[in-house]
Amino acid sequence: MADLLTNAAAEQAQIGPGGLFMATLRRDLMLSLRRKSELVNPLIFFLMVITLFPLGVSPEPGFLAQLAPGALWVAALLATLLSMDGLFRTDFDDGSLEQLLLSPQPLFIVVLAKVLAHWMLSGLALTLVAPVIAVMLFLPAEGMPGLMLSLLIGTPTLSLVGAIGAALTVGLKRGGVLISLLVLPLYIPVLIFGTSAVQAAVTGLPLGGYLALLGALLALGLALAPLAIGAALRISVSG
Amino acid sequence: MADLLTNAAAEQAQIGPGGLFMATLRRDLMLSLRRKSELVNPLIFFLMVITLFPLGVSPEPGFLAQLAPGALWVAALLATLLSMDGLFRTDFDDGSLEQLLLSPQPLFIVVLAKVLAHWMLSGLALTLVAPVIAVMLFLPAEGMPGLMLSLLIGTPTLSLVGAIGAALTVGLKRGGVLISLLVLPLYIPVLIFGTSAVQAAVTGLPLGGYLALLGALLALGLALAPLAIGAALRISVSG
Amino acid sequence: MSGPMLKVENLFCERDDRVLFEGLGFSVDAGEIVQIEGANGSGKTTLLRILSGLSRNYEGEIYWRGEPIDDVRDQFCRELLYFGHQPGVKALLTPEENLRWYCALHPSLDASRVSEALEQVGLRGFEDVPCHSLSAGQHRRVSLSRLYLSDAPLWILDEPFTAIDKRGVAAKEALIGRHIARGGSVILTTHQDLQGSSAVRSINLDQQGGT
Amino acid sequence: MSGPMLKVENLFCERDDRVLFEGLGFSVDAGEIVQIEGANGSGKTTLLRILSGLSRNYEGEIYWRGEPIDDVRDQFCRELLYFGHQPGVKALLTPEENLRWYCALHPSLDASRVSEALEQVGLRGFEDVPCHSLSAGQHRRVSLSRLYLSDAPLWILDEPFTAIDKRGVAAKEALIGRHIARGGSVILTTHQDLQGSSAVRSINLDQQGGT
Amino acid sequence: MSFNSISEFLTMGGHGLYVWLSYGLGLVVILANLIAPLQAGKRLRAQLTRRLLRESNGS
């Protein structure tokens, strides 16, 4: 039987932070794919919104085209927001979160991996299906690059900011703090820049400025959010 | 210490089906109100949708007015659908559902009470706030009665039908986009009749026919859904 | 009452192509404790869920007071108290609210004795604390307190002593003893030994299964 | 190693205005088992969560190898294995996938021995079954199998024997014995008696609390 | 016979693409519905037979 851990052995542990990042990413993706279901599965939600609009509002191409940039961005925002709550909740309920907090590996690595997994199945997936849906909503072809670029740069920010809200509320059984109230105000700038970018693209105006603003928000989020999420998780669990 | 139950004693049990209905209704309302936060809280969702649309799509009154009937109905439908999954899920997870199925009281009473509680906090709440929101979206005043009536008659059907889907999928650990796949097709007629009613009201056409159709769907749902839900619950739990 | 309360004949159940038990037959008389034994995963919970009517994934016959159980389902439910793995306690409700709902659900539970029962399981002072801030054992005690309220003759208990401290276990065993003395019967599983009780018959599932 | 591994001084904790313990002090040496005892709701879980660093709702000092624990949090985490009330097993993953993630999470777990550990807890043949279709005991065994993989000197175990059958409990006790023999130490709670183990010191929280 | 020549039959008065696409799809669906159960049946029988032989050899 192996000897107990000594400090020296600990230093040369086989699985480093990189390994943990990949392992967590793989695990979270696997979990989401197995659950397939998840009512709030962002893609499903996105598709639902897009089928319901022509049915409920009006099937006229002209009207739908006018609606498309905003509807796509609102759907992306709602899809992200709705799926956010589950990000840490299941881990909290089954005790995995405690184990995660007790790991000697830096917390922000796991957190980043989880947010990345979430984004890949929400923001990234949305970005990839957006063109198809945009065609169904008769968005003019000129708007396509603007739509995809703005979604690609904007949605990671949504995931990062949403994760802060999810981490703050994960320990609450009851409680007035609403994740949507916390997060929604922070989402609105992204929504505004995002739709402006698409509308600019549709009308042929330059959209670099909007994309730069979205990029700046993303950089800020990447730098600060993981720390905030980690701290919020520790607070929530210790409660 | 009291004697064991004899058949005679069982007959004159103190709490009858009516009591059970009220007790379940009270309990479910209490649970929802205590949980407050619930991201999928239909009202919150409704409000979010309504704030995001003017921001994301276009703040023009004319455009919004055209959008309003459909957007309101789509939001009501999504809000119901998203909150549906939780209807039996928590009871299943903590074992209450087993106890419920083993009760000698008729199952459809509890089921109806739960659906009613769900509807009061989704459909009914939506109906009550709908005029406020409709004003915010510049829906013409003539549309108001149509909107409220159609929501009032249509949303209970949504809750009833959604509960069937929830009951069918409650036992599944994986594979549950299902509930939206199962339920959405059945929602579409309600959506179509509902928005048609609002649009008819806005344009001053008679809307009795649509309301009658909605009423027929509701009557059908009230008669059949509780049985289907009960059967589905037994099937799901026994799996 | 003549004849056994519950009689099981030739019961067969498999999960994922693994036979849990086959040809299982036994009967439970009034005034008897039957303890289902077996290693983890041997099928105890599965058996109890079948007996209580929750699971229909079986072949074989079950009789309640001599009649096929499907014909007298209603009567059977009325006379049954089931305590499962998941205690069925709502975390957002207080112990008292939880119990009151159970009383409405099951006519054999006596709503007028709720606070008495909570006191007997040691939850006095916690009546109006939401259950999510109770300890693990207290959480299960909320559901166990139904035993103090119930007049049902048949109790089916799946690991009722989990997370309960020693004093609590002794009290529950005494309660089971009293239930037996009144002519009730109990089917239970537990990985601990039953200390005080006399008339315990055990059924071991380990020999039953296939591979 | 000189001095105690873990030392607690003057610990105080209250929840909802109820004092759970105050002035609590003890130390845990290498090669020692400390069993926290107490009735349901006496604060055992709360204490273990404080010791492991999960909960900061306390006053008092905790030292790890002589240094205040907050200063050596990283080192402490590296040498700790914590097993909580909730086993931390993902229902959608298989036992093997669950364990592999734990190995990535904690350097003291040896990923190369995963299948061996699963066999030792009796889950051979269930490696690729999603955990939601395991029995209650098997579910907890998945998490317990970390004990077979871990080189961490300090184990903190909150009711590790819940839902485990007798053979399993005996095996776990033997494992704890070996861990002690290697110079590790264990802090645990359980409502069952520890049978085989010798050097058990118990700390009773019942006398600690207020009302 | 409502066509005078092969090419007229193929172009269908300008609607050839639509008509032939439809009939092609029809053929695909019908064939798929015949072939899929046949093949599934073959696979199933082979699999069950193998298992049966293994079991009867095993015991």
Add this chain to the structure above:
Amino acid sequence: MSDKKWMPRWFYQLASPRWCYQICGKLLPGFTIAALVLLIGGTVWALLFAPADYQQGNSFRIIYLHVPSAILAQSCYMLMAIAGAIGLIWKMKVADMVAKSCAPVGASLAVLALLTGAIWGKPTWGSWWVWDARLTSMLILFFLYLGVMALNSAIESESTAAQASAVLALVGLVNIPIIKYSVEWWNTLHQPATFKLTEKPAMPAEMWLPLLVMVVGFYLFFAVTLMMRLRNEILRRERRAGWVKEILLSNSAV
């Protein structure tokens, strides 16, 4: 059990998987030949001999695929729901298997109806898809099939899966009248019914006769593929029964 007394004898026999397996085996060859003859004959008639429509021209010939598949998709759904109900109420295993076998066939026919309709829509209405009531309700029918299939595969226990999908199929039955009457309730682009029991068809006979042939051919073809699937399903579910083992061993010995 006692409430089975009034049932006719064939109902008992139908409940026996073994009898069902054998009778399907006997019927299959005849049905296959008849289906192929009607389908091929009908297609040739439809493509070569039926007159072109004076408005729509030759694109009209799509009707000979479109209508049979649309009718069949609905019939298949009804059969699935009825079989599911029988399985639920009388716990008849064969009915469960019929219901399960129906779903993929019906889904493929619904796809065919949708695609041929969409293709036909392009030359006549000028677009592949419009949000018309009949089109939408047909799409719903397709989604219902998908839902039944998804539910069936998501639940591991076979009997549970069969019961759950039967409940869903029964609930979805409300969609059938909606499809049927959608053309009358909404003023839409889509044609109203050609065949009505009470009236003579508005089309000339040389147009609707081949249609009738195709419809019957589709029904026969549906029976063939359903029976093939059913036989597979019976074998799979009854794999532990003695008679299945006999069949398998006698086949493998040859």
